[in-house]
Amino acid sequence: MAHFFYQTLVGQIILMVLETLAVLVPLLIGVAYLTLMERKVMAAMQRRRGPNVNGLFGLLQAFADAIKMIVKETVIPAGANRILFLFAPFLAFALAMLAWAVIPTGNGLAVANINVGILYLLAVSSLGVYGILIAGWASNSKYAFMGSMRAAAQMVSYEVSIGLIIVSVLLAVGSLNLNDIVLAQRHIWFCLPMFPVFIIFFISALAETGRAPFDLPEGESELVAGFFVEYSSLAFGLFFLGEYANMILMSALVSILFLGGWLPPIGVFPFTLVPGPLWLIAKILFCLFVFIWVRATFPRFRYDQLMRLGWKVFLPFSLIWMIGTAAFLMVTGLLPQGGGMN
Amino acid sequence: MQSVLGSYAPILIFGALAIVISAAMLGMALFSGHQKPYPEKTTAYECGFEAFDDARRRFDVRFYLVAILFIIFDLEVAFLFPWAVSLSRIGYFGFFSMLGFLSVLGIGFLYEWRKGALDWD
Numbered sequence: 001m002a003h004f005f006y007q008t009l010v011g012q013i014i015l016m017v018l019e020t021l022a023v024l025v026p027l028l029i030g031v032a033y034l035t036l037m038e039r040k041v042m043a044a045m046q047r048r049r050g051p052n053v054n055g056l057f058g059l060l061q062a063f064a065d066a067i068k069m070i071v072k073e074t075v076i077p078a079g080a081n082r083i084l085f086l087f088a089p090f091l092a093f094a095l096a097m098l099a100w101a102v103i104p105t106g107n108g109l110a111v112a113n114i115n116v117g118i119l120y121l122l123a124v125s126s127l128g129v130y131g132i133l134i135a136g137w138a139s140n141s142k143y144a145f146m147g148s149m150r151a152a153a154q155m156v157s158y159e160v161s162i163g164l165i166i167v168s169v170l171l172a173v174g175s176l177n178l179n180d181i182v183l184a185q186r187h188i189w190f191c192l193p194m195f196p197v198f199i200i201f202f203i204s205a206l207a208e209t210g211r212a213p214f215d216l217p218e219g220e221s222e223l224v225a226g227f228f229v230e231y232s233s234l235a236f237g238l239f240f241l242g243e244y245a246n247m248i249l250m251s252a253l254v255s256i257l258f259l260g261g262w263l264p265p266i267g268v269f270p271f272t273l274v275p276g277p278l279w280l281i282a283k284i285l286f287c288l289f290v291f292i293w294v295r296a297t298f299p300r301f302r303y304d305q306l307m308r309l310g311w312k313v314f315l316p317f318s319l320i321w322m323i324g325t326a327a328f329l330m331v332t333g334l335l336p337q338g339g340g341m342n
Numbered sequence: 343m344q345s346v347l348g349s350y351a352p353i354l355i356f357g358a359l360a361i362v363i364s365a366a367m368l369g370m371a372l373f374s375g376h377q378k379p380y381p382e383k384t385t386a387y388e389c390g391f392e393a394f395d396d397a398r399r400r401f402d403v404r405f406y407l408v409a410i411l412f413i414i415f416d417l418e419v420a421f422l423f424p425w426a427v428s429l430s431r432i433g434y435f436g437f438f439s440m441l442g443f444l445s446v447l448g449i450g451f452l453y454e455w456r457k458g459a460l461d462w463d
Contacts, residue, residue, distance in 0.1 A: 024359060034350040073375045078384040086368060094357075094364040112352040119423065120353075140398065149405050156412035163419035170426040188350040197377040234371030238364065304462035307408070315415070316451075322422070323444065326429060330437055335430040 019111050023100050031244045033060035040294050045296040077139060080230065084138035089231065089238035092131030096245035099124040103252050104179045106262050106276040117178035118166060121253065122159075125208070128156050128246065132217070132227050133307040135239070139230040147226025150303065151210060151217030157310035158207040164318040165197045167202070167323045169257050174336030182261030184336065189265075191258040197321050198258045200314050202290070205250040207310065209243060212295035216303055251287030252280070259283045400428055407459050 136148020262276030
């Protein structure tokens with residue numbers, strides 16, 4: 001009976017909604033706790049305690065922050081374009097969630113297992129620039145405007161090398177499907193043969209999400225808070241949560257492209273007992289830890305250094321790496337067969 | 343073909359739910375917060391001074407240059423995607439064709455570099 005119900009259109013839609021919620025609810029809780037994790041881990045690195053008053057070990061801090069942000073006043077500047085001003089955080093957060101539709105958490109375990117998953121991810125993450133640009137323009141504040149220009153230029157600069165590195169990975173996979181990308185790493189994770197671009201991809205992911213040491217768009221000591229200087233209450237909170245959701249997304253992308261997604265490190269007995277999603281979560285957590293570690297360690301870049309690194313170092317290197325990968329795979333005959341149309 | 347389109351249906355539902363959640367969060371804050379604006383609060387932040395003029399004004403041309411270069415290189419990546427997944431079928435002819443395309447773009451990139459379009463100071 002229940003089986004029959006899920007064959008109908010209404011049943012299908014209900015099933016999809018449940019699947020979506022099974023991704024979105026853990027994601028939102030994860031984002032809330034990532035803010036706590038960042039404060040805790042950074043505190044531990046600075047030899048002090050993070051939030052530890054609200055609830056056991058400070059575990060309720062994330063909820064305390066959320067409730068506080070909800071009841072605060074949403075200040076809308078007089079010179080701002082009211083509709084666009086509120087639309088920008090909405091867009092930034094909705095897009096950060098939307099990208100999660102294609103992330104596979106196990107073999108075939110994605111909400112939407114589409115054939116061009118990696119292109120979808122690139123497209124959705126490119127749209128993130130709009131939220132930032134709209135926020136900076138609609139605020140009608142000089143700091144917000146400067147911050148959004150910087151953020152947009154920085155994001156598009158590093159997106160080029162991210163795209164080229166993804167092409168290198170695709171050469172070794174022969175498919176745009178994220179599931180196939182993980183399955184292609186059964187024998188060896190791509191982080192080993194492609195170690196240099198793995199590192200470059202990770203650094204580009206830092207820049208793409210505007211994280212330290214590339215947090216120039218926010219630059220609290222020079223731009224006060226960059227593109228969200230005028231925002232308050234949950235309108236600010238949505239940018240904040242969107243940024244952290246993007247961090248988790250980028251970590252998931254690094255795990256899927258280079259760290260073997262849900263695959264265990266070695267496909268032998270004790271490792272195969274652990275279910276795939278747990279491996280993916282462990283890898284995402286490791287990447288997030290490195291995100292926080294980097295923030296606690298390095299000083300901020302200058303803007304000219306940032307642009308030089310993106311255009312003059314990462315872009316040529318990832319381009320040459322991509323050509324080298326293609327040539328190597330051609331010469332050795334290791335190219336995945338029958339790619340493209342299967 | 344039906345199954346290809348069908349695999350995109352979950353994305354529609356996912357998008358709808360993402361929109362509903364974001365809108366609900368924004369609306370929740372707008373309605374639960376006590377709104378009490380006054381002129382000093384609603385002026386744009388400018389280090390404690392009153393704002394001198396409108397913020398929508400001229401900006402550095404280099405942001406333009408970066409945006410244009412991005413469009414060019416993003417298109418390059420867009421051409422590379424189909425080439426990357428079908429390289430085993432198109433063989434050395436496909437490989438060297440793309441190498442020709444990349445060398446044309448490489449010359450353009452070197453020109454930008456020498457012209458100083460990539461410098462920021």
